[in-house]
Amino acid sequence: MSSSKYRKLSHVVYKCDYHIVWTPKYRYRVLFGEVKNLVETDLRMLCEWKGVDIIEMNVQIDHVHLLCSIPPKLSVSDLLGILKGKLAIKLFKSYPNLKQKPYWGNHFWSRGYFVTTVGVDEEIIKRYVKHQENEDKKEESQTRNFDLFSPPSET
Template structure:
């Protein structure tokens, strides 16, 4: 078993996701102290949620997050928590943003993009072929007995 896998009581897993989301109206606001607040918020919320940040890149108008998420966690729940709690933190910390009429109470745009970061397809095919070969060898051994 490779170290890339994580363990739960009855599960061995490697669920890695690439998630991208943007501020409302895709404003280029994720700079300086706002950027730092977003980064620290993502790190702490993911850690608290039992998720592991693999890569994090906060650009002025979007966030890229590659994260390991246990199979018992929902991606929509994680993103709801990230976007909701970070939004509240940003509006508390940077009160001047709340005064802008276009924000309302929403810092982030609705929705997000998520993609799985999985094993290489060739690697999976080789693994399946290997398992099939191992199964045949076992069957032949059982016939000999």
């Protein structure tokens, strides 16, 4: 979580920052409460294990934003394979009800993901990731969504 522009390994100095977004299968709205907490906690642990520096992270109800610095020895696709794979296994073990009908074949996450490199517009992306939840809540309050997997209403 350092703010230094460049990072170092034994034989390389690098700045490989990425904005990555991925979703649960069918974009189901299940990333809230204990599930959200598990995803946040385990993302931090897995990224630390792989030497990935999390700059910003925001787990939304139906997608995950990760702004991170990935060492050049690790590809983005390898990292996402590890993160999505390990998280799915842990989620299914911790919450067996997630294994039911919508997740045929024990796949929690959708197959793809979005990734972009972060350059001169890093501050804009940081603010976007950090404040995305507020924007989503504003948008949701303007439209009614009777989704089966919506979190309980706050009263």
